[in-house]
Amino acid sequence: MVEMRDIWKTFGKKEAKVEALRGISLSISQGEMVAIMGKSGSGKSTLLNILGGMMSVDSGEYLYKGRQVNGRCQKELTKFRRDEIGFVVQYFALVDDLNIFQNVALPLKYQGYSKRKIQEMVTAALRELGIEEKANAYPSELSGGQQQRAAIARAIVKQPSVILADEPTGALDEATGDSVQEIFHRLNVSGKTVIIVTHDAKVAGNCERTIFLKDGRVEKMEAHPFQKEKALLQIGFLKKGEEL
Ligand SMILES: Nc1ncnc2c1ncn2[C@@H]1O[C@H](COP(=O)(O)OP(=O)(O)O)[C@@H](O)[C@H]1O
Ligand SMILES: [Mg+2]
Numbered sequence: 001m002v003e004m005r006d007i008w009k010t011f012g013k014k015e016a017k018v019e020a021l022r023g024i025s026l027s028i029s030q031g032e033m034v035a036i037m038g039k040s041g042s043g044k045s046t047l048l049n050i051l052g053g054m055m056s057v058d059s060g061e062y063l064y065k066g067r068q069v070n071g072r073c074q075k076e077l078t079k080f081r082r083d084e085i086g087f088v089v090q091y092f093a094l095v096d097d098l099n100i101f102q103n104v105a106l107p108l109k110y111q112g113y114s115k116r117k118i119q120e121m122v123t124a125a126l127r128e129l130g131i132e133e134k135a136n137a138y139p140s141e142l143s144g145g146q147q148q149r150a151a152i153a154r155a156i157v158k159q160p161s162v163i164l165a166d167e168p169t170g171a172l173d174e175a176t177g178d179s180v181q182e183i184f185h186r187l188n189v190s191g192k193t194v195i196i197v198t199h200d201a202k203v204a205g206n207c208e209r210t211i212f213l214k215d216g217r218v219e220k221m222e223a224h225p226f227q228k229e230k231a232l233l234q235i236g237f238l239k240k241g242e243e244l
Contacts, residue, residue, distance in 0.1 A: 001030040001193055002051065002162070007060035009046055009216075020046040022216035024060070028195065030161075033188040035204035036197045038213035044197045045166055047213065051195065052087050052164050053080045082107070086155030086192075088165040092147045094139040094154075100126070101135040104154045125153040129183065145176035152183055156192075163187055165196045169203055181206065185232060206230075 009021040049055040062069045126132045129149040169177035188194045204210045212219040
């Protein structure tokens, strides 16, 4: 579904030049749940931004569902992000003076959806995240875990194929982080490709595969195919003896 070939990305010029990505090649299949790990500054967020069509590359090829993403014009990239990608960040990025319903409805604005359709889509997303009763609350009235759920609801309200998350549990305590991770597993089981940047080895260990970045390169990849099943058993999504 996602294929990158020798992706390079540099920021700044001359003395201030930073080579954030130095020849990244990788592929991710539809329905996979992948973690990206690496020290701070290793290029994780840059990679995620490129995957989400939010940032251009200097060179290399990025294919999504077999079609080149690099080289598309702004208008096409906007459409790509809108139709395919749900993005979740560490600090939730909710708009303080909009209530939760309005925050989750933001990606639907100016898309020509009827009021009724918006109501339906937002309610479905809130229900999926278990925060339906918070629709009229403001972000400051929610716990960290609930705010992150709202941010995830906003990311999935248009039913994207791919969910990109940049340290989604980084600002949460362990128990809350676990429940947020569960949500990503549920979304993955429902067919979405999930790519999570994380510092947390436990979060990564529950994914099918971890891609380690170091100094803008892929250092190594670790597959742990059975971990996902184990994680799903733990959250009661699979019963013992059942297979994926
Ligand atoms: N917009 C930017 N302008 C200049 N340098 C940047 C920018 N974004 C990232 N960088 C640099 O690129 C490198 C990789 O950054 P980033 O992808 O954010 O790493 P990570 O998410 O792994 O911490 C770092 O050295 C960072 O300082
Ligand atoms: Mg980062």
